[in-house]
Amino acid sequence: MTSENYVRLRQICLAAANIGEAEGALTDILGLEVCHRSQLDQFGLENIMYAINGSFLEVVAPTRDNTAVDRFLARNQGRGGYMAIFDSANVARHKALAEASGVAPIFERYDDRADLLQLNPKATGATMLEFDHHKGGDDMMAKYHWAGEGWQEYVNTDVTGEITGIEIAGPETAARAKLWAQICDRPVSQENGVAQITLDYGRLRFVHNPGEKQDLFTAIDLTAKDPTAMRARAKKAGCTETERGFICYGVEFRPVRAD
Structure with missing residues:
Protein backbone atom coordinates (compact mmCIF):
# COMPACT_ATOMS: atom_id res chain seq x y z
CA MET A 1 0.00 0.00 0.00
CA VAL A 155 11.55 -3.32 -17.66
CA ASN A 156 13.71 -6.44 -17.65
CA THR A 157 15.15 -7.76 -14.39
CA ASP A 158 17.08 -10.62 -16.01
CA VAL A 159 20.32 -8.62 -15.61
CA THR A 160 19.69 -5.51 -13.48
CA GLY A 161 17.25 -5.74 -10.56
CA GLU A 162 16.59 -2.41 -8.88
CA ILE A 163 18.20 0.74 -7.52
CA THR A 164 18.24 0.53 -3.73
CA GLY A 165 19.99 3.75 -2.73
CA ILE A 166 22.68 6.36 -3.23
CA GLU A 167 25.65 7.55 -1.22
CA ILE A 168 26.84 11.07 -0.48
CA ALA A 169 30.44 11.45 0.70
CA GLY A 170 32.46 14.43 1.83
CA PRO A 171 33.51 16.60 4.77
CA GLU A 172 30.08 18.03 5.68
CA THR A 173 27.81 14.99 5.46
CA ALA A 174 26.39 15.31 8.98
CA ALA A 175 24.96 18.72 8.10
CA ARG A 176 23.95 17.44 4.66
CA ALA A 177 21.99 14.54 6.16
CA LYS A 178 20.21 16.87 8.59
CA LEU A 179 19.20 19.28 5.81
CA TRP A 180 18.02 16.60 3.38
CA ALA A 181 16.07 14.90 6.17
CA GLN A 182 14.26 18.16 6.89
CA ILE A 183 13.37 18.60 3.21
CA CYS A 184 12.29 14.96 2.80
CA ASP A 185 10.50 15.00 6.16
CA ARG A 186 12.15 11.77 7.22
CA PRO A 187 14.41 11.10 10.23
CA VAL A 188 18.15 10.52 10.16
CA SER A 189 19.24 7.19 11.61
CA GLN A 190 22.65 5.61 12.11
CA GLU A 191 23.96 2.30 10.82
CA ASN A 192 27.52 1.35 11.76
CA GLY A 193 28.30 5.00 12.36
CA VAL A 194 26.95 6.14 8.98
CA ALA A 195 24.02 8.56 8.79
CA GLN A 196 21.16 7.45 6.59
CA ILE A 197 17.66 8.46 5.55
CA THR A 198 15.23 5.67 4.72
CA LEU A 199 12.51 6.66 2.26
CA ASP A 200 9.38 4.84 1.16
CA TYR A 201 11.57 3.52 -1.63
CA GLY A 202 15.33 3.81 -1.49
CA ARG A 203 17.90 4.84 1.07
CA LEU A 204 20.29 7.80 1.26
CA ARG A 205 23.65 7.22 2.97
CA PHE A 206 26.00 9.99 4.11
CA VAL A 207 29.63 8.96 4.57
CA HIS A 208 32.05 11.36 6.23
CA ASN A 209 35.19 11.77 4.13
CA PRO A 210 37.38 14.69 5.26
CA GLY A 211 39.70 14.06 2.31
CA GLU A 212 37.14 15.51 -0.10
CA LYS A 213 36.92 19.26 -0.67
CA GLN A 214 33.13 19.13 -0.91
CA ASP A 215 30.24 16.73 -0.53
CA LEU A 216 29.51 14.75 -3.70
CA PHE A 217 26.95 12.19 -4.86
CA THR A 218 29.45 9.35 -5.14
CA ALA A 219 27.72 5.96 -5.42
CA ILE A 220 24.65 4.03 -6.54
CA ASP A 221 23.55 0.85 -4.79
CA LEU A 222 21.75 -1.60 -7.07
CA THR A 223 20.97 -5.28 -7.40
CA ALA A 224 21.95 -7.55 -10.27
CA LYS A 225 21.36 -11.17 -11.18
CA ASP A 226 25.12 -11.66 -11.61
CA PRO A 227 27.18 -8.80 -10.12
CA THR A 228 30.47 -10.37 -11.25
CA ALA A 229 29.30 -10.49 -14.87
CA MET A 230 28.09 -6.88 -14.64
CA ARG A 231 31.48 -5.79 -13.36
CA ALA A 232 33.19 -7.67 -16.20
CA ARG A 233 31.03 -5.90 -18.79
CA ALA A 234 31.81 -2.56 -17.15
CA LYS A 235 35.54 -3.28 -17.32
CA LYS A 236 35.20 -4.16 -21.00
CA ALA A 237 33.39 -0.85 -21.54
CA GLY A 238 36.37 1.00 -20.06
CA CYS A 239 35.00 1.68 -16.58
CA THR A 240 37.44 1.82 -13.67
CA GLU A 241 37.18 -1.16 -11.31
CA THR A 242 36.75 -0.61 -7.56
CA GLU A 243 36.67 -2.93 -4.59
CA ARG A 244 32.87 -2.92 -4.56
CA GLY A 245 32.00 -2.24 -8.19
CA PHE A 246 33.03 0.17 -10.93
CA ILE A 247 33.11 3.88 -11.74
CA CYS A 248 30.81 4.96 -14.54
CA TYR A 249 29.95 8.56 -15.46
CA GLY A 250 31.13 10.06 -12.23
CA VAL A 251 29.74 7.62 -9.66
CA GLU A 252 30.55 4.19 -8.30
CA PHE A 253 28.02 1.50 -9.21
CA ARG A 254 27.87 -1.10 -6.42
CA PRO A 255 25.97 -4.15 -7.66
CA VAL A 256 24.99 -6.89 -5.21
CA ARG A 257 23.17 -10.11 -5.97
CA ALA A 258 19.41 -9.80 -6.13
CA ASP A 259 17.55 -11.90 -3.55
Missing part, protein backbone atom coordinates in the same frame (compact mmCIF):
# COMPACT_ATOMS: atom_id res chain seq x y z
CA THR A 2 1.30 3.47 -0.92
CA SER A 3 1.82 5.92 1.95
CA GLU A 4 -0.31 9.08 1.80
CA ASN A 5 2.89 11.15 2.18
CA TYR A 6 5.28 8.96 0.25
CA VAL A 7 8.77 10.11 -0.74
CA ARG A 8 10.64 7.76 -3.06
CA LEU A 9 14.08 7.83 -4.65
CA ARG A 10 12.72 7.43 -8.14
CA GLN A 11 15.32 8.63 -10.63
CA ILE A 12 19.07 9.14 -10.71
CA CYS A 13 20.61 11.48 -13.25
CA LEU A 14 24.24 11.28 -14.38
CA ALA A 15 26.07 13.63 -16.74
CA ALA A 16 28.15 12.67 -19.77
CA ALA A 17 29.92 14.62 -22.48
CA ASN A 18 28.62 12.33 -25.25
CA ILE A 19 25.18 10.74 -25.10
CA GLY A 20 25.93 8.14 -27.78
CA GLU A 21 28.95 6.79 -25.93
CA ALA A 22 26.96 6.67 -22.69
CA GLU A 23 24.16 4.72 -24.34
CA GLY A 24 26.56 2.21 -25.86
CA ALA A 25 28.25 1.52 -22.54
CA LEU A 26 25.22 1.47 -20.23
CA THR A 27 23.01 -0.59 -22.54
CA ASP A 28 25.62 -3.34 -22.43
CA ILE A 29 26.45 -3.03 -18.72
CA LEU A 30 22.84 -2.96 -17.51
CA GLY A 31 21.39 -5.38 -20.08
CA LEU A 32 18.62 -2.86 -20.78
CA GLU A 33 17.37 -0.83 -23.73
CA VAL A 34 16.72 2.90 -23.53
CA CYS A 35 13.05 3.43 -22.64
CA HIS A 36 12.91 7.11 -23.55
CA ARG A 37 15.06 9.81 -25.14
CA SER A 38 14.46 13.49 -25.68
CA GLN A 39 16.01 16.82 -26.60
CA LEU A 40 15.42 19.46 -23.94
CA ASP A 41 16.30 22.68 -25.74
CA GLN A 42 15.19 24.82 -22.79
CA PHE A 43 18.07 23.39 -20.75
CA GLY A 44 20.50 22.83 -23.62
CA LEU A 45 20.70 19.07 -23.14
CA GLU A 46 19.67 15.71 -24.51
CA ASN A 47 18.90 12.67 -22.42
CA ILE A 48 18.33 8.94 -22.36
CA MET A 49 16.50 6.94 -19.69
CA TYR A 50 16.58 3.33 -18.54
CA ALA A 51 13.69 1.76 -16.61
CA ILE A 52 15.21 -0.22 -13.74
CA ASN A 53 12.15 -2.00 -12.42
CA GLY A 54 10.03 0.91 -11.11
CA SER A 55 12.85 3.45 -10.91
CA PHE A 56 15.01 5.13 -13.54
CA LEU A 57 18.57 5.92 -14.52
CA GLU A 58 18.91 9.00 -16.70
CA VAL A 59 21.99 10.32 -18.48
CA VAL A 60 22.13 13.89 -19.77
CA ALA A 61 24.65 15.49 -22.11
CA PRO A 62 25.01 19.15 -23.14
CA THR A 63 23.96 20.19 -26.65
CA ARG A 64 25.57 23.63 -26.42
CA ASP A 65 28.22 25.42 -24.39
CA ASN A 66 27.66 27.18 -21.07
CA THR A 67 24.65 25.17 -19.93
CA ALA A 68 24.16 23.86 -16.40
CA VAL A 69 25.28 20.36 -17.44
CA ASP A 70 28.28 21.72 -19.33
CA ARG A 71 29.36 23.77 -16.31
CA PHE A 72 28.83 20.80 -13.98
CA LEU A 73 31.12 18.58 -16.05
CA ALA A 74 33.81 21.26 -16.19
CA ARG A 75 33.56 22.16 -12.50
CA ASN A 76 33.60 18.60 -11.14
CA GLN A 77 35.88 17.15 -13.82
CA GLY A 78 33.45 14.29 -14.36
CA ARG A 79 33.03 13.40 -10.69
CA GLY A 80 29.70 13.01 -8.90
CA GLY A 81 26.09 12.38 -9.87
CA TYR A 82 24.18 15.27 -11.42
CA MET A 83 20.74 14.90 -9.79
CA ALA A 84 18.72 12.87 -7.30
CA ILE A 85 15.03 12.91 -8.20
CA PHE A 86 12.31 12.09 -5.70
CA ASP A 87 8.75 11.04 -6.44
CA SER A 88 6.43 12.45 -3.78
CA ALA A 89 2.79 12.69 -2.83
CA ASN A 90 2.83 16.47 -2.40
CA VAL A 91 5.46 18.68 -4.04
CA ALA A 92 4.17 21.85 -2.37
CA ARG A 93 4.88 20.29 1.02
CA HIS A 94 8.54 19.72 0.15
CA LYS A 95 8.84 23.22 -1.28
CA ALA A 96 7.62 24.63 2.04
CA LEU A 97 10.02 22.41 3.99
CA ALA A 98 12.91 23.46 1.74
CA GLU A 99 12.15 27.16 2.05
CA ALA A 100 11.82 26.82 5.83
CA SER A 101 15.34 25.36 5.76
CA GLY A 102 16.70 28.24 3.69
CA VAL A 103 16.71 26.40 0.34
CA ALA A 104 15.06 28.18 -2.59
CA PRO A 105 13.72 26.68 -5.82
CA ILE A 106 15.61 27.31 -9.05
CA PHE A 107 12.91 25.89 -11.32
CA GLU A 108 9.33 24.73 -10.88
CA ARG A 109 6.48 23.75 -13.14
CA TYR A 110 2.95 22.57 -12.44
CA ASP A 111 0.60 21.20 -15.11
CA ASP A 112 -2.00 18.51 -15.72
CA ARG A 113 0.68 15.82 -16.12
CA ALA A 114 3.05 16.42 -13.23
CA ASP A 115 4.36 18.83 -10.61
CA LEU A 116 8.11 19.51 -10.67
CA LEU A 117 10.37 21.33 -8.21
CA GLN A 118 14.15 21.71 -8.52
CA LEU A 119 16.12 23.09 -5.57
CA ASN A 120 19.22 25.24 -5.65
CA PRO A 121 22.19 22.81 -5.56
CA LYS A 122 24.40 25.46 -3.97
CA ALA A 123 22.06 25.32 -0.97
CA THR A 124 21.34 21.58 -0.88
CA GLY A 125 24.96 20.64 -1.51
CA ALA A 126 26.34 17.47 -3.14
CA THR A 127 23.84 17.34 -6.03
CA MET A 128 20.66 18.92 -7.32
CA LEU A 129 17.47 17.66 -5.65
CA GLU A 130 14.20 17.45 -7.56
CA PHE A 131 10.76 16.59 -6.19
CA ASP A 132 8.00 15.48 -8.57
CA HIS A 133 4.45 14.26 -8.41
CA HIS A 134 3.09 12.43 -11.45
CA LYS A 135 -0.68 12.51 -11.90
CA GLY A 136 -1.86 8.91 -12.02
CA GLY A 137 1.52 7.73 -10.79
CA ASP A 138 1.06 6.83 -7.14
CA ASP A 139 1.78 3.21 -8.08
CA MET A 140 5.42 2.86 -9.10
CA MET A 141 4.50 0.85 -12.19
CA ALA A 142 1.93 3.39 -13.37
CA LYS A 143 2.42 6.83 -14.94
CA TYR A 144 5.88 8.36 -14.93
CA HIS A 145 5.70 11.11 -17.50
CA TRP A 146 9.44 11.80 -17.80
CA ALA A 147 9.86 8.26 -19.18
CA GLY A 148 7.13 8.54 -21.81
CA GLU A 149 4.32 6.16 -22.63
CA GLY A 150 4.93 2.44 -22.41
CA TRP A 151 8.12 2.59 -20.34
CA GLN A 152 6.96 -0.54 -18.51
CA GLU A 153 7.63 -2.58 -21.67
CA TYR A 154 11.36 -1.92 -21.19
Whole structure:
Protein backbone atom coordinates (compact mmCIF):
# COMPACT_ATOMS: atom_id res chain seq x y z
CA MET A 1 0.00 0.00 0.00
CA THR A 2 1.30 3.47 -0.92
CA SER A 3 1.82 5.92 1.95
CA GLU A 4 -0.31 9.08 1.80
CA ASN A 5 2.89 11.15 2.18
CA TYR A 6 5.28 8.96 0.25
CA VAL A 7 8.77 10.11 -0.74
CA ARG A 8 10.64 7.76 -3.06
CA LEU A 9 14.08 7.83 -4.65
CA ARG A 10 12.72 7.43 -8.14
CA GLN A 11 15.32 8.63 -10.63
CA ILE A 12 19.07 9.14 -10.71
CA CYS A 13 20.61 11.48 -13.25
CA LEU A 14 24.24 11.28 -14.38
CA ALA A 15 26.07 13.63 -16.74
CA ALA A 16 28.15 12.67 -19.77
CA ALA A 17 29.92 14.62 -22.48
CA ASN A 18 28.62 12.33 -25.25
CA ILE A 19 25.18 10.74 -25.10
CA GLY A 20 25.93 8.14 -27.78
CA GLU A 21 28.95 6.79 -25.93
CA ALA A 22 26.96 6.67 -22.69
CA GLU A 23 24.16 4.72 -24.34
CA GLY A 24 26.56 2.21 -25.86
CA ALA A 25 28.25 1.52 -22.54
CA LEU A 26 25.22 1.47 -20.23
CA THR A 27 23.01 -0.59 -22.54
CA ASP A 28 25.62 -3.34 -22.43
CA ILE A 29 26.45 -3.03 -18.72
CA LEU A 30 22.84 -2.96 -17.51
CA GLY A 31 21.39 -5.38 -20.08
CA LEU A 32 18.62 -2.86 -20.78
CA GLU A 33 17.37 -0.83 -23.73
CA VAL A 34 16.72 2.90 -23.53
CA CYS A 35 13.05 3.43 -22.64
CA HIS A 36 12.91 7.11 -23.55
CA ARG A 37 15.06 9.81 -25.14
CA SER A 38 14.46 13.49 -25.68
CA GLN A 39 16.01 16.82 -26.60
CA LEU A 40 15.42 19.46 -23.94
CA ASP A 41 16.30 22.68 -25.74
CA GLN A 42 15.19 24.82 -22.79
CA PHE A 43 18.07 23.39 -20.75
CA GLY A 44 20.50 22.83 -23.62
CA LEU A 45 20.70 19.07 -23.14
CA GLU A 46 19.67 15.71 -24.51
CA ASN A 47 18.90 12.67 -22.42
CA ILE A 48 18.33 8.94 -22.36
CA MET A 49 16.50 6.94 -19.69
CA TYR A 50 16.58 3.33 -18.54
CA ALA A 51 13.69 1.76 -16.61
CA ILE A 52 15.21 -0.22 -13.74
CA ASN A 53 12.15 -2.00 -12.42
CA GLY A 54 10.03 0.91 -11.11
CA SER A 55 12.85 3.45 -10.91
CA PHE A 56 15.01 5.13 -13.54
CA LEU A 57 18.57 5.92 -14.52
CA GLU A 58 18.91 9.00 -16.70
CA VAL A 59 21.99 10.32 -18.48
CA VAL A 60 22.13 13.89 -19.77
CA ALA A 61 24.65 15.49 -22.11
CA PRO A 62 25.01 19.15 -23.14
CA THR A 63 23.96 20.19 -26.65
CA ARG A 64 25.57 23.63 -26.42
CA ASP A 65 28.22 25.42 -24.39
CA ASN A 66 27.66 27.18 -21.07
CA THR A 67 24.65 25.17 -19.93
CA ALA A 68 24.16 23.86 -16.40
CA VAL A 69 25.28 20.36 -17.44
CA ASP A 70 28.28 21.72 -19.33
CA ARG A 71 29.36 23.77 -16.31
CA PHE A 72 28.83 20.80 -13.98
CA LEU A 73 31.12 18.58 -16.05
CA ALA A 74 33.81 21.26 -16.19
CA ARG A 75 33.56 22.16 -12.50
CA ASN A 76 33.60 18.60 -11.14
CA GLN A 77 35.88 17.15 -13.82
CA GLY A 78 33.45 14.29 -14.36
CA ARG A 79 33.03 13.40 -10.69
CA GLY A 80 29.70 13.01 -8.90
CA GLY A 81 26.09 12.38 -9.87
CA TYR A 82 24.18 15.27 -11.42
CA MET A 83 20.74 14.90 -9.79
CA ALA A 84 18.72 12.87 -7.30
CA ILE A 85 15.03 12.91 -8.20
CA PHE A 86 12.31 12.09 -5.70
CA ASP A 87 8.75 11.04 -6.44
CA SER A 88 6.43 12.45 -3.78
CA ALA A 89 2.79 12.69 -2.83
CA ASN A 90 2.83 16.47 -2.40
CA VAL A 91 5.46 18.68 -4.04
CA ALA A 92 4.17 21.85 -2.37
CA ARG A 93 4.88 20.29 1.02
CA HIS A 94 8.54 19.72 0.15
CA LYS A 95 8.84 23.22 -1.28
CA ALA A 96 7.62 24.63 2.04
CA LEU A 97 10.02 22.41 3.99
CA ALA A 98 12.91 23.46 1.74
CA GLU A 99 12.15 27.16 2.05
CA ALA A 100 11.82 26.82 5.83
CA SER A 101 15.34 25.36 5.76
CA GLY A 102 16.70 28.24 3.69
CA VAL A 103 16.71 26.40 0.34
CA ALA A 104 15.06 28.18 -2.59
CA PRO A 105 13.72 26.68 -5.82
CA ILE A 106 15.61 27.31 -9.05
CA PHE A 107 12.91 25.89 -11.32
CA GLU A 108 9.33 24.73 -10.88
CA ARG A 109 6.48 23.75 -13.14
CA TYR A 110 2.95 22.57 -12.44
CA ASP A 111 0.60 21.20 -15.11
CA ASP A 112 -2.00 18.51 -15.72
CA ARG A 113 0.68 15.82 -16.12
CA ALA A 114 3.05 16.42 -13.23
CA ASP A 115 4.36 18.83 -10.61
CA LEU A 116 8.11 19.51 -10.67
CA LEU A 117 10.37 21.33 -8.21
CA GLN A 118 14.15 21.71 -8.52
CA LEU A 119 16.12 23.09 -5.57
CA ASN A 120 19.22 25.24 -5.65
CA PRO A 121 22.19 22.81 -5.56
CA LYS A 122 24.40 25.46 -3.97
CA ALA A 123 22.06 25.32 -0.97
CA THR A 124 21.34 21.58 -0.88
CA GLY A 125 24.96 20.64 -1.51
CA ALA A 126 26.34 17.47 -3.14
CA THR A 127 23.84 17.34 -6.03
CA MET A 128 20.66 18.92 -7.32
CA LEU A 129 17.47 17.66 -5.65
CA GLU A 130 14.20 17.45 -7.56
CA PHE A 131 10.76 16.59 -6.19
CA ASP A 132 8.00 15.48 -8.57
CA HIS A 133 4.45 14.26 -8.41
CA HIS A 134 3.09 12.43 -11.45
CA LYS A 135 -0.68 12.51 -11.90
CA GLY A 136 -1.86 8.91 -12.02
CA GLY A 137 1.52 7.73 -10.79
CA ASP A 138 1.06 6.83 -7.14
CA ASP A 139 1.78 3.21 -8.08
CA MET A 140 5.42 2.86 -9.10
CA MET A 141 4.50 0.85 -12.19
CA ALA A 142 1.93 3.39 -13.37
CA LYS A 143 2.42 6.83 -14.94
CA TYR A 144 5.88 8.36 -14.93
CA HIS A 145 5.70 11.11 -17.50
CA TRP A 146 9.44 11.80 -17.80
CA ALA A 147 9.86 8.26 -19.18
CA GLY A 148 7.13 8.54 -21.81
CA GLU A 149 4.32 6.16 -22.63
CA GLY A 150 4.93 2.44 -22.41
CA TRP A 151 8.12 2.59 -20.34
CA GLN A 152 6.96 -0.54 -18.51
CA GLU A 153 7.63 -2.58 -21.67
CA TYR A 154 11.36 -1.92 -21.19
CA VAL A 155 11.55 -3.32 -17.66
CA ASN A 156 13.71 -6.44 -17.65
CA THR A 157 15.15 -7.76 -14.39
CA ASP A 158 17.08 -10.62 -16.01
CA VAL A 159 20.32 -8.62 -15.61
CA THR A 160 19.69 -5.51 -13.48
CA GLY A 161 17.25 -5.74 -10.56
CA GLU A 162 16.59 -2.41 -8.88
CA ILE A 163 18.20 0.74 -7.52
CA THR A 164 18.24 0.53 -3.73
CA GLY A 165 19.99 3.75 -2.73
CA ILE A 166 22.68 6.36 -3.23
CA GLU A 167 25.65 7.55 -1.22
CA ILE A 168 26.84 11.07 -0.48
CA ALA A 169 30.44 11.45 0.70
CA GLY A 170 32.46 14.43 1.83
CA PRO A 171 33.51 16.60 4.77
CA GLU A 172 30.08 18.03 5.68
CA THR A 173 27.81 14.99 5.46
CA ALA A 174 26.39 15.31 8.98
CA ALA A 175 24.96 18.72 8.10
CA ARG A 176 23.95 17.44 4.66
CA ALA A 177 21.99 14.54 6.16
CA LYS A 178 20.21 16.87 8.59
CA LEU A 179 19.20 19.28 5.81
CA TRP A 180 18.02 16.60 3.38
CA ALA A 181 16.07 14.90 6.17
CA GLN A 182 14.26 18.16 6.89
CA ILE A 183 13.37 18.60 3.21
CA CYS A 184 12.29 14.96 2.80
CA ASP A 185 10.50 15.00 6.16
CA ARG A 186 12.15 11.77 7.22
CA PRO A 187 14.41 11.10 10.23
CA VAL A 188 18.15 10.52 10.16
CA SER A 189 19.24 7.19 11.61
CA GLN A 190 22.65 5.61 12.11
CA GLU A 191 23.96 2.30 10.82
CA ASN A 192 27.52 1.35 11.76
CA GLY A 193 28.30 5.00 12.36
CA VAL A 194 26.95 6.14 8.98
CA ALA A 195 24.02 8.56 8.79
CA GLN A 196 21.16 7.45 6.59
CA ILE A 197 17.66 8.46 5.55
CA THR A 198 15.23 5.67 4.72
CA LEU A 199 12.51 6.66 2.26
CA ASP A 200 9.38 4.84 1.16
CA TYR A 201 11.57 3.52 -1.63
CA GLY A 202 15.33 3.81 -1.49
CA ARG A 203 17.90 4.84 1.07
CA LEU A 204 20.29 7.80 1.26
CA ARG A 205 23.65 7.22 2.97
CA PHE A 206 26.00 9.99 4.11
CA VAL A 207 29.63 8.96 4.57
CA HIS A 208 32.05 11.36 6.23
CA ASN A 209 35.19 11.77 4.13
CA PRO A 210 37.38 14.69 5.26
CA GLY A 211 39.70 14.06 2.31
CA GLU A 212 37.14 15.51 -0.10
CA LYS A 213 36.92 19.26 -0.67
CA GLN A 214 33.13 19.13 -0.91
CA ASP A 215 30.24 16.73 -0.53
CA LEU A 216 29.51 14.75 -3.70
CA PHE A 217 26.95 12.19 -4.86
CA THR A 218 29.45 9.35 -5.14
CA ALA A 219 27.72 5.96 -5.42
CA ILE A 220 24.65 4.03 -6.54
CA ASP A 221 23.55 0.85 -4.79
CA LEU A 222 21.75 -1.60 -7.07
CA THR A 223 20.97 -5.28 -7.40
CA ALA A 224 21.95 -7.55 -10.27
CA LYS A 225 21.36 -11.17 -11.18
CA ASP A 226 25.12 -11.66 -11.61
CA PRO A 227 27.18 -8.80 -10.12
CA THR A 228 30.47 -10.37 -11.25
CA ALA A 229 29.30 -10.49 -14.87
CA MET A 230 28.09 -6.88 -14.64
CA ARG A 231 31.48 -5.79 -13.36
CA ALA A 232 33.19 -7.67 -16.20
CA ARG A 233 31.03 -5.90 -18.79
CA ALA A 234 31.81 -2.56 -17.15
CA LYS A 235 35.54 -3.28 -17.32
CA LYS A 236 35.20 -4.16 -21.00
CA ALA A 237 33.39 -0.85 -21.54
CA GLY A 238 36.37 1.00 -20.06
CA CYS A 239 35.00 1.68 -16.58
CA THR A 240 37.44 1.82 -13.67
CA GLU A 241 37.18 -1.16 -11.31
CA THR A 242 36.75 -0.61 -7.56
CA GLU A 243 36.67 -2.93 -4.59
CA ARG A 244 32.87 -2.92 -4.56
CA GLY A 245 32.00 -2.24 -8.19
CA PHE A 246 33.03 0.17 -10.93
CA ILE A 247 33.11 3.88 -11.74
CA CYS A 248 30.81 4.96 -14.54
CA TYR A 249 29.95 8.56 -15.46
CA GLY A 250 31.13 10.06 -12.23
CA VAL A 251 29.74 7.62 -9.66
CA GLU A 252 30.55 4.19 -8.30
CA PHE A 253 28.02 1.50 -9.21
CA ARG A 254 27.87 -1.10 -6.42
CA PRO A 255 25.97 -4.15 -7.66
CA VAL A 256 24.99 -6.89 -5.21
CA ARG A 257 23.17 -10.11 -5.97
CA ALA A 258 19.41 -9.80 -6.13
CA ASP A 259 17.55 -11.90 -3.55
